[in-house]
Amino acid sequence: MAVQLATTFTGLRFENPFLLSSAPPTESESNIMRAFEAGWGGVVTKTIGLHPVVNVDGPKTKFLRATPESTQLSMQKRPGTALHSSWNWELISDKPLDWWVPRIGRIKQAHPSRILVASIMAGSGTDEELRHWQALAAACQDQGADALELNLSCPHMDRKDMGSNIGKDQGLISIVTQAVAEVARVPIWAKLTPSTTDIVLEAGGAFLGGAAAVTSSNTFPSLPLVDPDTLEFEMNVDGFVSSGGLGGPAILPLSLAKIAQLTQAFPDKAFSGIGGIASFAHALNYFLLGCGTVQVCTAAMLDHAIGPNVITALIAGMRETMERHRWTSLDDFRGIRRDRIVPHSRIRRPDAKAYHGGYDAEGYAAAETAETTER
Numbered sequence: 001m002a003v004q005l006a007t008t009f010t011g012l013r014f015e016n017p018f019l020l021s022s023a024p025p026t027e028s029e030s031n032i033m034r035a036f037e038a039g040w041g042g043v044v045t046k047t048i049g050l051h052p053v054v055n056v057d058g059p060k061t062k063f064l065r066a067t068p069e070s071t072q073l074s075m076q077k078r079p080g081t082a083l084h085s086s087w088n089w090e091l092i093s094d095k096p097l098d099w100w101v102p103r104i105g106r107i108k109q110a111h112p113s114r115i116l117v118a119s120i121m122a123g124s125g126t127d128e129e130l131r132h133w134q135a136l137a138a139a140c141q142d143q144g145a146d147a148l149e150l151n152l153s154c155p156h157m158d159r160k161d162m163g164s165n166i167g168k169d170q171g172l173i174s175i176v177t178q179a180v181a182e183v184a185r186v187p188i189w190a191k192l193t194p195s196t197t198d199i200v201l202e203a204g205g206a207f208l209g210g211a212a213a214v215t216s217s218n219t220f221p222s223l224p225l226v227d228p229d230t231l232e233f234e235m236n237v238d239g240f241v242s243s244g245g246l247g248g249p250a251i252l253p254l255s256l257a258k259i260a261q262l263t264q265a266f267p268d269k270a271f272s273g274i275g276g277i278a279s280f281a282h283a284l285n286y287f288l289l290g291c292g293t294v295q296v297c298t299a300a301m302l303d304h305a306i307g308p309n310v311i312t313a314l315i316a317g318m319r320e321t322m323e324r325h326r327w328t329s330l331d332d333f334r335g336i337r338r339d340r341i342v343p344h345s346r347i348r349r350p351d352a353k354a355y356h357g358g359y360d361a362e363g364y365a366a367a368e369t370a371e372t373t374e375r
Contacts, residue, residue, distance in 0.1 A: 280317025
C-alpha cells in the first residue's frame with residue numbers, strides 16, 4: 001500500500017503534518033504564500049493582537065553557535081561552527097488586526113487546501129480583555145482561518161497580563177479558552193509555556209475550557225551570554241537586556257520531555273509538537289510520543305526565512321522512514337514509544353556484584369583510580 005503523508009488533526013485535513021510556527025517568518029503575507037508554495041502543510045501566523053506593539057531597537061533574533069571540540073558558545077559569526085540555538089526578544093506582530101484581516105482572506109483564497117492557523121493574543125483579568133480575545137477570534141475565522149492558536153506562552157511580553165503570565169495560571173487558561181470557544185467555529189489550539197511547575201495542569205485547564213489541541217512548547221526563558229572581552233551582553237540595547245526566548249536544537253530534549261508529560265497524561269487528546277526540529281529524525285521523536293503535527297521555526301529562519309529545503313527534507317525523510325518501517329500513515333506510529341517513558345524508580349538497577357558506581361563512562365576516572373586517590 002502506498003505511503004500516505006496526509007493526516008487529519010483536530011478535524012482538519014493536512015497534506016502533510018509539518019507547519020511553520022508563529023514567528024518572524026510568518027509575519028508577512030508574502031512569506032506565508034511562499035511557505036505554502038514550498039510545500040508546508042500548514043502555517044501559523046505571527047501572533048495578532050489588539051494592543052499597540054513596539055519592538056526593541058535593534059536586532060530581535062540572533063543565533064548562538066558552538067565551536068566543535070571546544071567550549072566556545074557565542075552569537076558571533078565565525079567559520080567552522082554549528083548551530084546551537086536561536087534567541088529572540090521579539091514581541092507579537094506590530095501590525096494591527098485591520099492589516100491582517102484582508103491578508104488572511106487573500107492567503108486562503110490562494111491556497112484553499114492548505115491549513116492557515118491564526119495565532120492570537122489579548123490580556124486577562126477583565127471582561128474587556130476577554131472580549132478582545134473574542135474579537136480577534138471572530139475576525140480571523142470570518143476571513144477563512146482554519147484554526148485559532150491562543151498564544152498563552154510568549155516569555156517576554158511587555159504587559160504582565162499577557163503571554164506566559166496567563167500560561168502559568170490554570171484558571172486563567174481555562175477562562176480565556178472558554179471565552180474564545182463561545183465564538184469560535186473552528187478548532188482552538190492552546191500554545192503553552194514550558195516555564196511552569198506542571199505543564200499537565202495548564203493543559204488540563206485548556207482542555208477544560210474547550211481547546212481541541214495543545215501546542216508545546218514555546219521558547220524557554222533565557223538570557224544571552226556576556227562577551228568575556230567587552231563584558232557586554234552579546235544582545236543588548238544601550239547595554240541593557242531583558243529575558244528572551246531560547247529555541248532551536250538546544251531545546252529539543254527539553255521540549256520532548258514536556259510533550260511526553262502531556263501525551264502520557266492525556267493520551268486521547270491532540271498535540272502539536274514544537275522545539276528544535278530541523279530534520280525528520282527530530283520530528284519523528286514528537287510523533288512517536290503522540291503528536292499529530294509538528295511545527296518548525298529556527299531551521300526555517302536559516303533557510304530562506306520560510307524553509308523550502310527544510311520542508312523538502314522533512315517530507316522526503318517521512319516518506320523514506322515510513323517505507324522502511326512499512327507504515328502507511330502517521331497513525332501507524334503515532335505514540336508507539338510513549339509507554340517507554342517511565343518513573344525513574346522503574347529503570348532496572350544492576351546486580352550489586354557487577355556495579356561499579358556507574359562512573360566508567362566518558363569523562364570519569366576509572367573506579368580503581370578514584371579509590372586509590374581517596375586513600
